[in-house]
Amino acid sequence: MSRCWKYLLLVLVFVVWIMLLDRPLEAGKPAGRDPCPGCAMCRWRSEKFGSIHGRPAPKKYIDPTQVLLSEARRLYAYGVRNMRRGKYAEAICLFLRIKDLPVNTDYKGRADARLAEIAKIGQERLSQVDKDIEEKDYLNAVKSLREISKEFSKIKIGTKAKGKLNALLQNPEVVKLLREMEANEVYVQAENRKGRKLYYQALLLYEKAADTYGDTESGQKAEKLLAEWKGDPEFMALVRKQEAKAQCKGWFSLAESYSKHGMNEKALEFYQKIIDAYPDTLYAKQASDRIASLEKD
Numbered sequence: 001m002s003r004c005w006k007y008l009l010l011v012l013v014f015v016v017w018i019m020l021l022d023r024p025l026e027a028g029k030p031a032g033r034d035p036c037p038g039c040a041m042c043r044w045r046s047e048k049f050g051s052i053h054g055r056p057a058p059k060k061y062i063d064p065t066q067v068l069l070s071e072a073r074r075l076y077a078y079g080v081r082n083m084r085r086g087k088y089a090e091a092i093c094l095f096l097r098i099k100d101l102p103v104n105t106d107y108k109g110r111a112d113a114r115l116a117e118i119a120k121i122g123q124e125r126l127s128q129v130d131k132d133i134e135e136k137d138y139l140n141a142v143k144s145l146r147e148i149s150k151e152f153s154k155i156k157i158g159t160k161a162k163g164k165l166n167a168l169l170q171n172p173e174v175v176k177l178l179r180e181m182e183a184n185e186v187y188v189q190a191e192n193r194k195g196r197k198l199y200y201q202a203l204l205l206y207e208k209a210a211d212t213y214g215d216t217e218s219g220q221k222a223e224k225l226l227a228e229w230k231g232d233p234e235f236m237a238l239v240r241k242q243e244a245k246a247q248c249k250g251w252f253s254l255a256e257s258y259s260k261h262g263m264n265e266k267a268l269e270f271y272q273k274i275i276d277a278y279p280d281t282l283y284a285k286q287a288s289d290r291i292a293s294l295e296k297d
Helices: 002-020 040-048 064-082 089-101 106-134 139-149 156-168 171-197 200-211 217-230 233-260 264-275 282-296
Strands: none
Touching: 040 233, 040 264, 064 089, 064 106, 064 200, 089 106, 089 139, 106 139, 139 156, 139 171, 171 200, 171 217, 171 264, 200 217, 233 264, 233 282
C-alpha cells in the first residue's frame, strides 16, 4: 500500500473516532453541535475548559435563598464564638446582622435568644455598678459604666449605662475623684521616666500634671518638684541635652528624607531649625555640614 493510502486511512480512522465520541451516552439525547451533557467529549471539555462546542458552558444556578441561609449560619457561628470569648460587642454586631438578612430562617430566632443572653449579662454588670455606687466606690463604678456603655452600645443596656454614667459625672465628689485619679496616672508616668533617667520626658509629664491638674494633690507635688529641678542649672543642662537629642533626631531624620526625595528647600528648613534651636550641639554641626553640601549641589 502506498504512503498516500496510509495517510488517508489514518484520517478516516480519526474522523470515525471523533464521530463516536460525539454520540450521546444516554438514550434520548440528540447528537450534533448543540450543548449535550450526555456527550463524553462535551462533558470533558466542559470540565477542562469550561466550554462546550466552543461556547461557554452554562453556569450552575445558585439559589439566593441558600446563599443567605449559609451567610446566617456563618454569622451565627462567629457570634457564638465571640460570645464565649467575652467579646460581646462583636457578638452583638453579628447577631444584629443576622436579623437584618432578607430571608426567613430559624437563625433569626436563635440570634434573638443570644441577644437576650447578652442583655442579661449586661444587666448583671449594671447591678454590680449600683452596688459600687451605694458603697461610694465611684472610681470603679465609672470605669465599669464606661466599659458597659462601649461594649453594649448597640443594645438598650449600653444606652442605660451611658445615662447612668452621665448622671454620675454630675456629682462634684465624683468629678474631684476622677481628676485626682487622672492626675495620679500622669504623675506615676513621670516618676517612671524619672526612674529610667529620661528626665526630659519626665519634665514634660510633670508639667502636664502641674498645668492640667494643679488643684489636685498629684498636681501640687509635680509643681514642687518642677521648682526644685528648674532651680538646679546643672540638672537643667542635662535635661536640655536630652531635649536636644529628642527634638533634633526627629528633625534631622525629616530633613534627610526630604533631601533623598529631592525636596531640598524643605530639607534646608529643618536643618536650619536644628541650628537655630540648639546651636551648641553636635546635631547643629551636622546640620551645618548638610546645608553646605546641599548648597554646593
